[in-house]
Amino acid sequence: MAKVVVVTSGKGGVGKTTTTAALGAALAQCGQNVVVIDFDVGLRNLDLVMGAERRVVYDFINVTQGVAKLSQALIRDKRLDRLALLPASQTRDKDALTEEGVLSVITPLRKMFDWVICDSPAGIERGATLAMRFADEAIIVTNPEVSSVRDSDRIIGILDSKTVKAERGERVAKHLLVTRYDQARAARGEMLTIEDVLDILSTPLLGIVPESQEVLRASNLGAPVTFNNPNSGPARAYFDAARRLMGEDVEMTIPADKQGLFGKLFGRRAA
Amino acid sequence: MNLFNFFKRRGGSSAPTARDRLQILLAYERSGRGPSDLLFTLREEILAVVGRHVEINPERVSVQMDRGDKVSILEVEIEVPNTVRVAPGGGRKKRAALRRA
Numbered sequence: 001m002a003k004v005v006v007v008t009s010g011k012g013g014v015g016k017t018t019t020t021a022a023l024g025a026a027l028a029q030c031g032q033n034v035v036v037i038d039f040d041v042g043l044r045n046l047d048l049v050m051g052a053e054r055r056v057v058y059d060f061i062n063v064t065q066g067v068a069k070l071s072q073a074l075i076r077d078k079r080l081d082r083l084a085l086l087p088a089s090q091t092r093d094k095d096a097l098t099e100e101g102v103l104s105v106i107t108p109l110r111k112m113f114d115w116v117i118c119d120s121p122a123g124i125e126r127g128a129t130l131a132m133r134f135a136d137e138a139i140i141v142t143n144p145e146v147s148s149v150r151d152s153d154r155i156i157g158i159l160d161s162k163t164v165k166a167e168r169g170e171r172v173a174k175h176l177l178v179t180r181y182d183q184a185r186a187a188r189g190e191m192l193t194i195e196d197v198l199d200i201l202s203t204p205l206l207g208i209v210p211e212s213q214e215v216l217r218a219s220n221l222g223a224p225v226t227f228n229n230p231n232s233g234p235a236r237a238y239f240d241a242a243r244r245l246m247g248e249d250v251e252m253t254i255p256a257d258k259q260g261l262f263g264k265l266f267g268r269r270a271a
Numbered sequence: 272m273n274l275f276n277f278f279k280r281r282g283g284s285s286a287p288t289a290r291d292r293l294q295i296l297l298a299y300e301r302s303g304r305g306p307s308d309l310l311f312t313l314r315e316e317i318l319a320v321v322g323r324h325v326e327i328n329p330e331r332v333s334v335q336m337d338r339g340d341k342v343s344i345l346e347v348e349i350e351v352p353n354t355v356r357v358a359p360g361g362g363r364k365k366r367a368a369l370r371r372a
Contacts, residue, residue, distance in 0.1 A: 053296050054338035220289035
């Protein structure tokens with residue numbers, strides 16, 4: 001029976017889709033069977049970040065409306081056969097998604113996979129609330145920046161009230177993932193520190209993903225960062241986070257990109 | 272990582288790949304017909320034609336797609352039950368590959 005995990009944030013552009021692709025791939029690379037679902041109806045992008053944009057035939061809405069079978073709509077990753085994608089519809093609007101429809105897709109997926117990872121759209125509207133509706137666990141993606149932290153706080157409140165688990169009096173297990181973290185700037189007092197963010201949000205930390213050019217490079221190429229460059233800082237952070245999700249006790253670090261002499265001399269890499 | 276990859280990673284930039292991928296995707300999406308709509312039409316019409324001659328189970332149909340900049344491939348795989356017993360067990364598969372310039 002799969003665990004259903006929602007990747008959410010409230011604020012847009014903080015790295016939900018990057019995180020969904022990277023964590024999904026990392027879990028699959030660790031031998032788990034994973035499906036990632038794009039809930040951003042009308043503005044899908046998970047297919048693009050995972051390099052499957054040319055292979056979309058059917059989508060989430062087609063399945064909920066009975067036009068296609070679930071097995072026909074799932075796209076198997078060409079590089080990782082344990083990883084599958086259920087794309088969102090690009091031509092419909094968010095109202096096409098219903099609670100019954102989402103449940104009718106998540107129920108069979110729970111039996112087929114070890115992990116069902118729901119990539120939430122930004123905001124707190126229908127798409128976002130449906131993405132978290134059936135979640136067992138939630139990953140709150142936060143940048144060390146005031147508006148992102150504020151929106152994360154709002155989303156945490158919604159996770160504690162509007163999910164099926166919350167309505168049953170249970171709790172959705174929440175994990176905080178801080179992305180785009182720059183340790184040097186935090187040390188200089190130019191950026192909120194991890195401690196600041198944890199103090200404010202009082203949510204257990206799943207990982208710290210450093211700001212890195214490797215994230216843009218991976219999305220340019222259409223490959224999850226853990227697959228495209230497994231030794232990069234963000235990839236190692238996502239692998240650690242995946243192992244913590246699986247229940248392993250992994251020491252918390254901020255993995256940096258390994259720079260050679262060339263990189264150290266010139267300070268940056270071609271991206 | 273071998274030496275070749277080392278130089279490729281340093282020298283090769285990923286932005287042109289991103290630009291090419293976006294151009295292909297957006298040209299398709301701006302054409303007004305969403306990929307699902309076109310494929311849905313093609314699938315239904317292909318199924319109707321095949322269905323006129325043999326009985327098919329709509330659930331035993333697989334449709335796959337690979338869009339390229341010059342050519343796209345739509346692959347429709349239809350499982351046809353053996354009403355006339357040619358070989359015991361299993362069904363015949365008819366495959367129709369359609370190339371679109």
